[in-house]
Amino acid sequence: MENNNISLKAVVDKSNNRVVFVESNEKFVDIVFSFLTMPMGSVVRLTRNRPPAASIGCMNNLYNSVEILDKRYLRTEACKTMLLYPRNGAGNECKNLKLVINDGVQMRYFVCETDDCANSNYKLLSHYRNAICRCGNRMNWGREVKEREPTRVVFDDQDEGVFVKGPIQLTISYELQVMPSSTPDLDATQHLRSKETTAMLVSPKLAPGFSYEGQPLNIEEYMHQPYYYVITQGSGHFVTSDEMLIHSGEAISSSVLTVIDPKSPCYDNLSTGRGFLKGPAMFTITDDLTITPLSSVTGLSAIRKLKVPFSDLEEHIVYVGKEEASRLLVASFVSETALTNTFLLKESEQGS
Ligand SMILES: [Zn+2]
Known part of the structure; x- marks a missing residue:
């Protein structure tokens, strides 16, 4: 059995062959709660080839339409990646789940392929591959450049949850109602880690870069974190949002990076804030x-x-x-x- 497996106690109605409820600690509930933060493109991608085979309304058709759409109809190549492999606005939290649900797609950060462009020239960062730097080259240098994660204690029974404050025993009913085993209904102020955590689950925003002017549903997006490009002794380099790393003895210089609008075909103020498709088109x-x-x-x-x-x-x-x-x-x-x-x-x- 893998160490990452989570043990649950399930109460089963034998006559109807169904689970009435399960009891678990916060680790499993964190995973179920993380479903609320997933962008729709990820939900379709992660569910469409899994039993029970079913589509989600028309969403699978929308997803397939983007997959086969010729890139000349999109404002940038990155637009297609954004729709098919959207970032989760709560991605930083979800990567700390005990079981991370993905299909092996790693979220990476990309800087210009030109030497020193990220360090001393245009200093741009893209969340998606194939964006174009202001110097004209592609921003595809992502293999060795990663955001440094803050050191996190290895999971154990005393570790706190991601969304839910642990340690706690919770009951999850067959229709996914979650409540503490010892009291009648989940109190967000008491059982979730913070107000921000509650907002992340009940009114999640889009990852930065998805909204655009004129979007009729007015869905908000999260702000970018500040990102820094850091050169280390021995000419190593990395991207980080953690200022502690900039001031570590390892770093010899750092630059603030500007995150580009991946839907913009070139980095300028005139073409930012617009949608995914290149018009005019029918x-x-x-x-x-x-x-x-x-x-x-x-x-x-x-x-x-x-x-x-x-x-x-x-x-x-x-x-x-x-x-x-x-x-x-x-x-x-x-x-x-x-x-x-x-x-x-x-x-x-x-x-x-
Ligand atoms: Zn460049």
């Missing part, structure tokens, strides 16, 4: 949110697939505001006909 979006560049065959093929006679078709003009964008978000999670649910079905019909 797309066909089917009811199940399969998105393809508009062509003479895309609409026809959607009609043929549904076997609808042309006499039954008519054009409508529909409008998207904040209300419709919110309805589309909900529908894309819970149905495979997101556009119909958003634009044709009235709320009472959806409720019924």
Whole structure:
């Protein structure tokens, strides 16, 4: 048995062959709570090839659409990486979970491939590969440059949790309601580590770089941490957010790095703060949110697939505001006909 395995006591209803609840310490609950911080692109990527085979509303179609979209429709190559491999805004916390749920994709930091550009010229940092430095070269130098993690005590029974204050015994019901074993309902002020931890779980923000002007849902993003590029004795180098490391005897110089907008094709103030797609462009979006560049065959093929006679078709003009964008978000999670649910079905019909 691996050391990382977590032991749980499960109470099972034998007649119905189902788990009524499990009891665990904070380590397992931290993992379940971390689900709330995951960006949707990661959820789709991590679940789509796992049993029970099922898609999440239309989300899998959205993900597949980005995967096959030609990069010429995106503002930068990094845009595709951002959507398919999004960073978690709570990534620093989640990497301390006892079991880290990922598919082996390491989150790295990238600086310019040009010698000394990160240290003495433009001093830029990208969270995504293939961004373009202001000097014109790619910022793909990430293999040896890592953020130094603060030293953390190896997990043991006395170690504190990531989101939940430990040590504590908790009960998790079959529908994932979590409560302390000794008292009736979870008190965030008492059992979660801080107000910031609570906010991270119940109103998580996007990782820096995802929001853009005009986004109708106004989703907030976290601020960047300060990042420093550090040269060490013996010409070693690393990126860190930990000022203690800059003042360590190992460092001989450091520079403050500017984090670039990965959606911007070049580093300038005019092109930052915009979205993922390069316009002008037109797309066909089917009811199940399969998105393809508009062509003479895309609409026809959607009609043929549904076997609808042309006499039954008519054009409508529909409008998207904040209300419709919110309805589309909900529908894309819970149905495979997101556009119909958003634009044709009235709320009472959806409720019924
Ligand atoms: Zn450069």
